Amino acid sequence: MWIYAIPICCAGAASLLSLIPVVAVDEVVSVVAATAATVASIVFLFLPGTVGPILFVDGISKLMLLTISLVYLSATVFSVTYLKYVGNPLFRKRIYYFLLNVFALTMVFSVSVSNLGLVWFGVEATTVTSALLVALDNNEAAIEASWRYVIIVSTGLVISLVANILLYATSGSLDAASLGGSSVSGHLASLAAALAVIGYGTKAGLFPLYTWLPDVHGKAPSPVSGLFSAVLLPVAVFAIIRFLGVVASPGARLFLFILGVLTLATAALILTVQRDLKRMFAYSTIENMGTVLLGVSLGGAAAVGAVVLLIAHAFAKSAAFYLSGNILARYGTVRIAEIRGVGRTMPMTGITLFFASLAVTGAPPFGAFVGELLILSGVYARYGLAVAGLVGLLIAISFMAVNARVVSAVFSPVRGERRERGIVGVAVPLASTALSLAVVVFVPAIGRILSGVIGL
Amino acid sequence: MLSVYGITGFGIILLGLFIQWQVYVSRIVFTFAVSSVVVALSLFYQGVVSGSAVPVALAALTAAVRGVLIPVLIVRNLHETPWRAREDRPVIGTASSILIALALVIFGLWLFQWAIDRTIGAAGAYSALPFAMLFEGVFLIISRRNAFIQMVGYLEVENAVLLLASWGFPGLPLVIEGAVVLDLLGIVVVAGIIMRMREESISSDDRAAAAAAAEDLKG
Numbered sequence: 001m002w003i004y005a006i007p008i009c010c011a012g013a014a015s016l017l018s019l020i021p022v023v024a025v026d027e028v029v030s031v032v033a034a035t036a037a038t039v040a041s042i043v044f045l046f047l048p049g050t051v052g053p054i055l056f057v058d059g060i061s062k063l064m065l066l067t068i069s070l071v072y073l074s075a076t077v078f079s080v081t082y083l084k085y086v087g088n089p090l091f092r093k094r095i096y097y098f099l100l101n102v103f104a105l106t107m108v109f110s111v112s113v114s115n116l117g118l119v120w121f122g123v124e125a126t127t128v129t130s131a132l133l134v135a136l137d138n139n140e141a142a143i144e145a146s147w148r149y150v151i152i153v154s155t156g157l158v159i160s161l162v163a164n165i166l167l168y169a170t171s172g173s174l175d176a177a178s179l180g181g182s183s184v185s186g187h188l189a190s191l192a193a194a195l196a197v198i199g200y201g202t203k204a205g206l207f208p209l210y211t212w213l214p215d216v217h218g219k220a221p222s223p224v225s226g227l228f229s230a231v232l233l234p235v236a237v238f239a240i241i242r243f244l245g246v247v248a249s250p251g252a253r254l255f256l257f258i259l260g261v262l263t264l265a266t267a268a269l270i271l272t273v274q275r276d277l278k279r280m281f282a283y284s285t286i287e288n289m290g291t292v293l294l295g296v297s298l299g300g301a302a303a304v305g306a307v308v309l310l311i312a313h314a315f316a317k318s319a320a321f322y323l324s325g326n327i328l329a330r331y332g333t334v335r336i337a338e339i340r341g342v343g344r345t346m347p348m349t350g351i352t353l354f355f356a357s358l359a360v361t362g363a364p365p366f367g368a369f370v371g372e373l374l375i376l377s378g379v380y381a382r383y384g385l386a387v388a389g390l391v392g393l394l395i396a397i398s399f400m401a402v403n404a405r406v407v408s409a410v411f412s413p414v415r416g417e418r419r420e421r422g423i424v425g426v427a428v429p430l431a432s433t434a435l436s437l438a439v440v441v442f443v444p445a446i447g448r449i450l451s452g453v454i455g456l
Numbered sequence: 457m458l459s460v461y462g463i464t465g466f467g468i469i470l471l472g473l474f475i476q477w478q479v480y481v482s483r484i485v486f487t488f489a490v491s492s493v494v495v496a497l498s499l500f501y502q503g504v505v506s507g508s509a510v511p512v513a514l515a516a517l518t519a520a521v522r523g524v525l526i527p528v529l530i531v532r533n534l535h536e537t538p539w540r541a542r543e544d545r546p547v548i549g550t551a552s553s554i555l556i557a558l559a560l561v562i563f564g565l566w567l568f569q570w571a572i573d574r575t576i577g578a579a580g581a582y583s584a585l586p587f588a589m590l591f592e593g594v595f596l597i598i599s600r601r602n603a604f605i606q607m608v609g610y611l612e613v614e615n616a617v618l619l620l621a622s623w624g625f626p627g628l629p630l631v632i633e634g635a636v637v638l639d640l641l642g643i644v645v646v647a648g649i650i651m652r653m654r655e656e657s658i659s660s661d662d663r664a665a666a667a668a669a670a671e672d673l674k675g
Contacts, residue, residue: 143653169625191571
């Protein structure tokens with residue numbers, strides 16, 4: 001059982017060792033810890049899950065652990081090159097790595113524990129540990145974004161704490177493993193589930209409390225934006241899945257479906273007027289999370305599609321944010337109108353950004369395409385052609401809005417010398433985009449791993 | 457004991473509405489401090505009557521941190537940052553915000569009454585009051601831009617959670633109370649650091665202009 005605590009221990013040890021004031025120790029221990037967590041997470045896929053008083057690792061936990069570990073690894077490696085371009089950091093490099101490792105620790109903790117109170121504690125701890133990372137650039141906009149993040153997300157999470165209280169009042173327990181199988185029902189349980197959707201949904205970027213997200217993603221350093229978009233939001237989605245897994249409430253699932261459609265619609269419409277590259281990818285994340293939550297609300301094959309989309313999106317979106325960091329370092333801006341000819345001046349960055357953009361918007365043959373297809377099939381089966389058509393149209397609008405802008409930035413003609421980033425700066429996003437493509441091969445395996453998971 | 461719940465609950469809701477009415481931060485903070493002390497007294501009374509140490513410990517923590525420490529720190533900070541002394545750009549006008557807050561309180565009371573069932577004890581009906589308070593606190597955060605007032609709104613929400621947990625469900629596991637306490641320590645400390653950074657990020661010119669504008673507003 002305790003073997004599943006390895007990722008938690010790795011991140012915890014790295015956070016402490018990062019504080020040693022010796023040159024490059026912070027970078028080395030962070031990369032080593034993230035690598036060890038990734039290897040352990042791969043091994044977990046071949047081991048039986050565990051159900052205990054503290055740890056509860058089932059199929060979805062294993063997939064979340066693997067995704068978090070891989071993005072944690074890519075973010076720590078990319079940080080090595082990215083931090084060279086931060087002119088006036090708010091704190092020292094070793095504090096950055098300390099916070100990054102603690103942030104990773106809180107995420108792997110959240111998806112490994114059994115008690116829903118501890119899941120809540122882990123998700124709330126991600127806020128505490130990541131808030132200062134957002135403000136690394138040490139300017140007024142970044143600090144303001146950090147403040148909005150803390151106040152809005154914490155308030156949302158207090159609502160999910162109330163959901164836990166009401167669940168305990170109804171069931172007498174908060175243990176997800178023992179409550180599994182949707183055994184809790186009634187008005188109070190439904191209210192608890194709805195509050196959990198609102199509370200954790202605030203962190204997942206759900207309508208209407210997503211307003212913190214574009215600011216934070218737009219102003220945070222690129223590795224942190226990548227972590228937020230790729231794994232922090234999915235951790236909040238995981239908490240919703242866990243909660244819905246113990247409460248039998250069709251009303252709460254319908255409520256989640258409606259909020260998912262509203263989230264998707266809002267993000268799709270706002271995407272059509274975006275002028276900032278990082279904010280555009282932030283709204284794309286909101287759009288993806290809205291789609292994911294549609295799948296979660298429907299269950300069955302659509303829920304498997306939601307998890308496939310979560311994983312494929314995680315790799316591709318982290319790549320998109322890393323590449324935005326490359327562009328910011330070279331062009332000094334992320335305003336799309338001022339970014340021209342990336343394909344010529346930074347060929348690897350430009351081409352990888354093009355493919356990463358296709359991947360996050362669900363183009364075939366990337367994993368996100370399969371995920372969205374499964375979700376759309378589920379929507380069609382449950383609500384008919386009109387609703388499925390609406391959801392498909394909103395996804396198509398997002399696809400066009402994002403890719404049109406990326407194509408204009410990458411393939412526009414421009415004269416100028418080549419100024420490509422170093423090998424680490426381009427290899428990490430390239431590998432992440434390739435992983436997003438590879439997910440499609442593992443869809444049947446993901447389906448098998450998720451069989452029998454409560455709430456899906 | 458039930459009448460104590462009722463008087464305390466309605467009193468705190470009225471104090472919340474009074475906060476919504478105010479624009480000066482110092483008055484809002486003072487009202488919040490009074491509200492926190494009332495919450496602490498209620499928890500203390502509950503602990504004494506039930507013979508349980510947990511509510512007494514929570515009462516002490518609430519009184520010390522939210523009743524005294526945080527209000528004192530905010531008021532001290534206000535002396536250094538006079539441009540934050542009042543909310544001059546509320547998202548929603550005062551009259552409208554009072555009406556909306558009142559409507560939210562009524563909605564909260566109705567929602568809890570709808571959801572309540574026999575699993576909750578005799579004090580369950582009164583738990584609707586802190587539940588309604590939650591909506592008041594969230595609305596305060598949404599309707600104001602001033603960082604101090606948003607912080608008061610957040611702490612108001614936490615007071616509501618403590619009361620809800622203690623009144624309605626006294627047998628809750630320690631993980632809930634522990635979560636509230638750790639949340640208070642973590643979020644308030646981080647929020648305090650960010651608030652401090654926000655102030656430092658404003659240039660001295662901006663400070664002078666903002667201070668002059670604040671003086672003008674005082675008339």
